[in-house]
Amino acid sequence: MATIPLPLGDDLYLCAHDAPRGRCLLTPATLGLGLAAALLGELVLWRRLDLRDNHMTVIDDRATGDPATTAVLGQLMRESHHRRLRDWISFLATGVATELVERRLARAGLIRREEKRGLLGTKVRFVPTDDSVAGWPGTRIRIAATRGELLDSPDLVLTGLVLATGLDQHVLVTLEAGERDHLYDQLRRRMPAMLQHLVGHAEAAVGDAVMARRA
Amino acid sequence: MSTSTPVRESQLSTALARDRLGVAAVVFFVMSAAAPLTVVAGVVPTGLAVTGLTAISIAFLAVALVLAVFAVGYVAMSRHIANAGAFYAYIARGLGRPLGVGAAWVALLAYNSFQIASYGGFGAIATPLFADWFGVDLPWWGIALVAWALVAVLGVRDVAVNGKVLATLLVAEIVLVVIFSFADMLSADFAASSAPLDPGSLVGTGAGALLVMAVTGFVGFEQSVVFSEESRDPRRTVPRATYIAVALIAVLYAFSAWAMISAAGDKAVERAGAEGPELFFNLASDRLGGTALHLGHALFLTSLIAAMISFHNIIARYTFSLGREGVLPRAFGRTVPATGAPKNGSLAQSALGLIAIGIYALAGWDPLVQMFFWGGTTGGIGVLLLITVTSVAVIGYFARHPEGEDAWHRVGAPLLGTVLLLVVTYLALTNIAVLFGVEPGSTLTWAVPLAYALLTLAGVAWALILRRTRPQVYAGIGMGARSAGTGFSFRDATSEAQP
Numbered sequence: 001m002a003t004i005p006l007p008l009g010d011d012l013y014l015c016a017h018d019a020p021r022g023r024c025l026l027t028p029a030t031l032g033l034g035l036a037a038a039l040l041g042e043l044v045l046w047r048r049l050d051l052r053d054n055h056m057t058v059i060d061d062r063a064t065g066d067p068a069t070t071a072v073l074g075q076l077m078r079e080s081h082h083r084r085l086r087d088w089i090s091f092l093a094t095g096v097a098t099e100l101v102e103r104r105l106a107r108a109g110l111i112r113r114e115e116k117r118g119l120l121g122t123k124v125r126f127v128p129t130d131d132s133v134a135g136w137p138g139t140r141i142r143i144a145a146t147r148g149e150l151l152d153s154p155d156l157v158l159t160g161l162v163l164a165t166g167l168d169q170h171v172l173v174t175l176e177a178g179e180r181d182h183l184y185d186q187l188r189r190r191m192p193a194m195l196q197h198l199v200g201h202a203e204a205a206v207g208d209a210v211m212a213r214r215a
Numbered sequence: 216m217s218t219s220t221p222v223r224e225s226q227l228s229t230a231l232a233r234d235r236l237g238v239a240a241v242v243f244f245v246m247s248a249a250a251p252l253t254v255v256a257g258v259v260p261t262g263l264a265v266t267g268l269t270a271i272s273i274a275f276l277a278v279a280l281v282l283a284v285f286a287v288g289y290v291a292m293s294r295h296i297a298n299a300g301a302f303y304a305y306i307a308r309g310l311g312r313p314l315g316v317g318a319a320w321v322a323l324l325a326y327n328s329f330q331i332a333s334y335g336g337f338g339a340i341a342t343p344l345f346a347d348w349f350g351v352d353l354p355w356w357g358i359a360l361v362a363w364a365l366v367a368v369l370g371v372r373d374v375a376v377n378g379k380v381l382a383t384l385l386v387a388e389i390v391l392v393v394i395f396s397f398a399d400m401l402s403a404d405f406a407a408s409s410a411p412l413d414p415g416s417l418v419g420t421g422a423g424a425l426l427v428m429a430v431t432g433f434v435g436f437e438q439s440v441v442f443s444e445e446s447r448d449p450r451r452t453v454p455r456a457t458y459i460a461v462a463l464i465a466v467l468y469a470f471s472a473w474a475m476i477s478a479a480g481d482k483a484v485e486r487a488g489a490e491g492p493e494l495f496f497n498l499a500s501d502r503l504g505g506t507a508l509h510l511g512h513a514l515f516l517t518s519l520i521a522a523m524i525s526f527h528n529i530i531a532r533y534t535f536s537l538g539r540e541g542v543l544p545r546a547f548g549r550t551v552p553a554t555g556a557p558k559n560g561s562l563a564q565s566a567l568g569l570i571a572i573g574i575y576a577l578a579g580w581d582p583l584v585q586m587f588f589w590g591g592t593t594g595g596i597g598v599l600l601l602i603t604v605t606s607v608a609v610i611g612y613f614a615r616h617p618e619g620e621d622a623w624h625r626v627g628a629p630l631l632g633t634v635l636l637l638v639v640t641y642l643a644l645t646n647i648a649v650l651f652g653v654e655p656g657s658t659l660t661w662a663v664p665l666a667y668a669l670l671t672l673a674g675v676a677w678a679l680i681l682r683r684t685r686p687q688v689y690a691g692i693g694m695g696a697r698s699a700g701t702g703f704s705f706r707d708a709t710s711e712a713q714p
Contacts, residue, residue, distance in 0.1 A: 024553075025552050026553065027552075027553065027554060027555045028550050029555065030552070030555060073272045073564075075226065075227075079225050079226070080225050080226050081225075082225065082228070087227065087231065088227070090231055091226075091230050091231055092235075093229045130327055138556055150658065165552065166549070166551075166552040167552060170552065182226075187579075207535075207536070207539050207548075208536060209555065210532065210550055210555050210557060211298075211300075211441070211532055211535070211536060212442075212444075212445060213528070213532075214337055
């Protein structure tokens with residue numbers, strides 16, 4: 001199961017949950033920003049979306065065959081007067097992106113709904129169905145970095161978003177300096193400019209949230 | 216507008232508008248950072264005792280007027296720049312990046328002075344109260360350390376005081392100040408005094424000292440613009456909130472200071488010296504009785520703690536944004552992923568606070584005058600310098616980017632504000648001995664301005680070094696955490712090898 005490549009958003013979601021307990025390593029706000037950027041990144045990889053500075057252009061409005069990105073694309077088409085990248089990251093981060101990704105992962109059987117009854121009502125959360133699934137995307141990047149292998153574009157964006165959300169403090173902490181340099185070098189040289197741009201905006205949005213006490 | 220908006224409501228606009236703040240929310244935030252009870256019961260009586268000057272009410276009103284004029288251009292510029300809320304961002308954009316870094320460092324010292332002052336104030340004020348309530352005789356620094364530990368733990372875990380709790384405390388503080396002030400007016404010795412309102416004192420000796428004390432009372436008002444992008448209508452919400460907050464603070468402080476000094480009669484300065492912060496409570500107590508007094512004291516302590524926590528968070532975030540920019544070491548741009556707390560900025564502030572408490576405790580210095588009042592006024596001078604330079608920066612910025620603002624916002628108000636602020640700054644620096652209550656020429660009178668001057672120079676030098684060695688970092692100065700291209704780890708990772 002773990003060897004089938006997952007969409008970017010799913011990978012990031014699993015990266016952000018620790019394997020043994022299924023606990024989320026990020027605040028809901030930061031996770032939302034990361035997943036928002038991940039879904040937009042998927043649309044860039046699907047060749048549906050172009051990004052320039054803070055502006056986005058839909059270059060192809062055909063459905064992608066994946067419900068999550070198709071939903072975002074549909075929303076983009078409906079709200080054609082809104083084209084600022086940062087606005088869309090903020091909007092999708094209000095819970096839209098997290099819900100889309102959770103639904104997609106649940107459909108694939110990788111996470112399951114768990115209800116916890118407490119004193120103050122029932123808490124619903126999603127937990128990975130399998131320990132190895134939760135840790136896998138992070139492990140994959142780590143292994144590639146230790147072996148000095150080259151990452152493909154989706155994994156480069158994933159690495160970028162791991163850095164942007166601060167997840168690197170969990171995922172990349174065991175890397176040695178040389179391995180880290182090699183990884184950064186790839187981000188610099190091999191990640192498409194448009195996606196570098198997207199990750200940069202995601203990172204700025206995360207910093208923004210910290211400053212405005214929303215993180 | 217209506218022609219381009221589709222009939223169906225935009226989900227995006229609705230979702231983004233849901234969290235937007237209104238005028239009241241911004242006013243609350245600003246006023247809680249200003250900590251009214253701390254100023255009225257803490258700063259005013261201590262200031263009376265140290266400087267021997269009574270014309271504090273008119274000083275509050277005068278400073279409010281100057282700040283309102285300053286705010287016209289300040290708020291206008293906040294709509295055009297990233298990282299609004301940090302003075303150095305305005306200075307970097309208006310007067311160049313090197314001076315911006317200098318200002319950033321000055322601001323760090325000024326804000327930390329306030330924070331350290333509040334530890335001393337809390338220790339000094341709580342010690343007699345604890346002795347009274349619980350019969351325990353603790354050293355001031357012991358109590359200060361407990362408050363410090365609380366702030367440090369909450370800070371690094373980023374537990375902000377709940378908004379509703381803060382609002383309740385604030386309203387209670389304001390109500391208490393008003394009731395106590397009216398009780399002052401009913402006290403036996405009350406005789407309406409004209410001294411607190413004498414405009415002549417604003418040109419007399421010690422005028423600068425009064426003005427700095429008043430500026431200290433307003434610190435926090437500059438935070439209103441942090442919410443520029445979060446407010447319902449940036450063109451109206453933030454300016455209105457700023458003016459309302461400044462006006463409310465001015466009226467509240469001026470009235471309560473006047474009532475307090477009038478009630479103390481001719482002996483205001485002597486009694487302030489003997490009774491310290493208790494003056495505010497003692498004067499009103501004969502009308503209000505013991506319960507009100509205890510309630511007032513309890514609220515005084517909670518107000519100080521709330522102010523400490525919110526100020527600590529402001530400093531931690533300020534350090535965080537400097538770390539993200541690369542002006543401070545990158546490690547300060549780190550947060551705890553699970554909480555979003557700006558961990559290293561918070562830890563650094565706490566370390567500094569611990570060192571300061573330790574030094575004062577070991578040296579046996581007075582926590583009320585030498586830590587609370589001197590610290591607060593040192594911070595006040597720093598903020599006054601920052602406001603003045605920012606006012607110049609606003610003129611500089613709009614001279615190059617006149618788009619979207621009218622002449623009053625771009626030139627008129629900033630020019631007027633700058634002239635007024637330069638006068639205030641001049642008076643402050645020439646009256647510095649009166650302000651600290653020391654002999655002219657003693658160490659403190661030149662050490663504080665020198666520290667700010669050296670920090671500015673060091674900041675300028677650091678900026679020039681960055682320009683040569685790390686042009687990408689230099690280019691991002693003043694942008695804070697806000698704009699793409701200046702982030703921390705990812706940008707750092709992708710820009711390292713470039714020359």
